[in-house]
Amino acid sequence: MLRAEGLTKKYRQGEATITALDGFSYDFPPGATAIVGPSGSGKTTLLNLLAGFDRPSAGTVELAGVRIDELDEDDRATVRLKNAGFVFQSWNLLPTLSALENVAFPLLLAGVARGERNQRALDLLEKVGLAGRADHRPNQLSGGEQQRVAIARALALEPAVLFADEPTGNLDSAAGARVLDLLLEHASGQRRLVLVTHDLQVAARAERILHLRDGKLIRIEEG
Amino acid sequence: MELLVLVWRNLTARLTRSAFTWLGIAVATASMVLFLSFGEGLRHALAAEMGNMGPQIRVVAQGTDAFSPPLPELPPEMLGQIEELAPKLGIKKVVPAVVMFRGGFDPASSFLFYGLPEGSDPRDFYPKAEVAAGRLDPHPDGAVVGSKKAELNHLTLGKPLRLSREVTIPVVGVMKPAGSMIDSFIFVPMKTLQKVLGTKNYGVFLLQLDPNVNVDEVAEKLEAAIPGIDAQSTNEALKFAERAMRIGDLIRFGISLVALVVGGLLVANTVMMSVYERTREFGVMRAIGARRRFIFSLVLSEALFLALTGGLAGVAAGVIGSAVINVYTNHAVGLALSAVTPRLALFSMAVALVLGLVAGLLPARNASRIPVTEALGRI
Numbered sequence: 001m002l003r004a005e006g007l008t009k010k011y012r013q014g015e016a017t018i019t020a021l022d023g024f025s026y027d028f029p030p031g032a033t034a035i036v037g038p039s040g041s042g043k044t045t046l047l048n049l050l051a052g053f054d055r056p057s058a059g060t061v062e063l064a065g066v067r068i069d070e071l072d073e074d075d076r077a078t079v080r081l082k083n084a085g086f087v088f089q090s091w092n093l094l095p096t097l098s099a100l101e102n103v104a105f106p107l108l109l110a111g112v113a114r115g116e117r118n119q120r121a122l123d124l125l126e127k128v129g130l131a132g133r134a135d136h137r138p139n140q141l142s143g144g145e146q147q148r149v150a151i152a153r154a155l156a157l158e159p160a161v162l163f164a165d166e167p168t169g170n171l172d173s174a175a176g177a178r179v180l181d182l183l184l185e186h187a188s189g190q191r192r193l194v195l196v197t198h199d200l201q202v203a204a205r206a207e208r209i210l211h212l213r214d215g216k217l218i219r220i221e222e223g
Numbered sequence: 224m225e226l227l228v229l230v231w232r233n234l235t236a237r238l239t240r241s242a243f244t245w246l247g248i249a250v251a252t253a254s255m256v257l258f259l260s261f262g263e264g265l266r267h268a269l270a271a272e273m274g275n276m277g278p279q280i281r282v283v284a285q286g287t288d289a290f291s292p293p294l295p296e297l298p299p300e301m302l303g304q305i306e307e308l309a310p311k312l313g314i315k316k317v318v319p320a321v322v323m324f325r326g327g328f329d330p331a332s333s334f335l336f337y338g339l340p341e342g343s344d345p346r347d348f349y350p351k352a353e354v355a356a357g358r359l360d361p362h363p364d365g366a367v368v369g370s371k372k373a374e375l376n377h378l379t380l381g382k383p384l385r386l387s388r389e390v391t392i393p394v395v396g397v398m399k400p401a402g403s404m405i406d407s408f409i410f411v412p413m414k415t416l417q418k419v420l421g422t423k424n425y426g427v428f429l430l431q432l433d434p435n436v437n438v439d440e441v442a443e444k445l446e447a448a449i450p451g452i453d454a455q456s457t458n459e460a461l462k463f464a465e466r467a468m469r470i471g472d473l474i475r476f477g478i479s480l481v482a483l484v485v486g487g488l489l490v491a492n493t494v495m496m497s498v499y500e501r502t503r504e505f506g507v508m509r510a511i512g513a514r515r516r517f518i519f520s521l522v523l524s525e526a527l528f529l530a531l532t533g534g535l536a537g538v539a540a541g542v543i544g545s546a547v548i549n550v551y552t553n554h555a556v557g558l559a560l561s562a563v564t565p566r567l568a569l570f571s572m573a574v575a576l577v578l579g580l581v582a583g584l585l586p587a588r589n590a591s592r593i594p595v596t597e598a599l600g601r602i
């Protein structure tokens with residue numbers, strides 16, 4: 001469902017070549033997997049490659065049975081739409097749309113009819129406890145509420161894999177705990193949550209923790 | 224929340240900027256509509272005018288500019304020559320006339336006098352001419368004034384009209400409005416006008432033909448028979464005027480193009496800035512699963528939406544402006560000189576849309592090609 005093999009990413013910076021990720025291989029089992037490591041350890045690069053935002057310099061990524069490293073950007077976008085959801089640290093929502101419209105956006109891209117789209121979006125908002133705020137724009141919501149809307153949106157097409165990059169980074173502990181609960185709730189059955197964080201307490205809630213350093217997977221800790 | 228809703232939200236999110244851009248397109252389109260409406264109005268007015276004219280051929284001295292009053296350069300013996308040819312060529316009537324123009328650019332201060340020979344009155348010029356007050360024949364020593372001229376210069380029966388220092392004649396007739404150029408003419412006896420101009424020559428011969436003769440053929444034969452003249456048929460004059468108007472159209476279009484290019488740059492600037500500001504937003508859309516084409520369509524639709532609605536408003540403003548202009552020209556010269564025809568409205572809309580398309584293409588292409596990682600700031 002989500003598997004990386006020999007994943008490597010190199011950047012050119014002037015004359016120098018920087019290896020941001022070096023031969024990462026892992027087959028993500030169902031449930032929550034946290035990725036931790038210090039700044040510059042390659043966490044963001046790894047997530048970019050796993051999610052198909054970027055293409056690796058070497059190695060393969062398989063998402064939902066598709067080798068996304070071989071696809072062009074548009075085809076990777078289509079695979080993402082159907083199989084992956086995202087929650088970033090901040091700036092997740094489209095500012096001109098209401099909470100409901102933000103949640104309905106992936107459904108619009110997937111061609112779901114308007115009535116069904118809005119009903120499903122409302123159900124999802126209800127699930128994250130924000131049905132009463134459906135008409136609010138992002139700037140009328142708190143940081144925690146925005147993250148919950150982002151989670152509702154990430155779940156709109158019931159993706160097999162949920163990627164979260166420091167989802168609690170900008171939140172106070174109560175809001176952070178609620179966001180984390182919602183994310184972990186999703187990672188049941190055959191579904192997977194890939195949680196990038198530098199917060200070890202957050203990582204501890206996952207079923208396993210991958211430790212990265214200098215672009216390499218140095219340790220796998222089973223919870 | 225279809226594409227149009229997204230477009231609307233994005234444009235209204237930056238309302239002031241969008242509104243100014245929209246206004247820029249509307250003004251540019253309106254100015255183009257107005258500029259070109261003169262050509263359309265003139266065409267209509269001219270076609271109507273030519274259809275109503277009495278004489279089918281106008282003989283002037285060779286080299287006379289079609290847009291200026293003819294100078295008295297046709298010698299008296301030429302009248303004899305034409306009258307001699309008349310029966311053979313199917314010319315029913317020859318009316319010699321002298322033309323004098325006085326005044327400036329403003330319709331109220333410019334005067335166009337037509338000197339008509341004895342036995343002739345304005346009906347030789349315009350068969351439907353009717354008198355509103357006084358008489359239609361200026362002879363022996365009066366002036367018959369067109370309705371518009373009478374209104375503009377407050378010329379009523381008996382009022383003196385000074386043609387030169389020595390010559391002043393009274394108004395003896397005021398014509399009914401004809402909706403034609405003759406509403407602005409003043410008809411006087413030819414001898415009086417010749418005295419004012421100090422000549423015995425004529426300025427123009429107006430020829431009325433038998434119904435079954437070929438007008439252009441007669442004109443050709445006349446020119447061949449009498450050297451030094453230019454016999455202009457109504458058809459020829461129409462063709463010439465059409466050519467002149469095409470040139471006028473091109474010049475006016477050129478001028479309005481400047482306004483349009485400025486409008487186009489406004490759209491391009493607005494959309495480009497908006498794309499720059501929304502880079503991250505596009506990144507989020509792409510991360511969720513939007514294809515490049517979606518982003519491209521979204522940005523291009525914004526430019527097209529501005530161009531379409533701005534263009535429509537511009538055409539509407541042009542129609543109103545044209546009506547206002549016509550109120551003025553109707554008052555000044557008795558003719559509606561501006562017309563917004565369906566083809567002009569469609570053409571202006573098409574130009575506005577092409578402008579929006581061209582202005583939106585580059586920003587749309589840029590927006591759709593930013594790498595996801597770059598757009599999200601995830602490098």
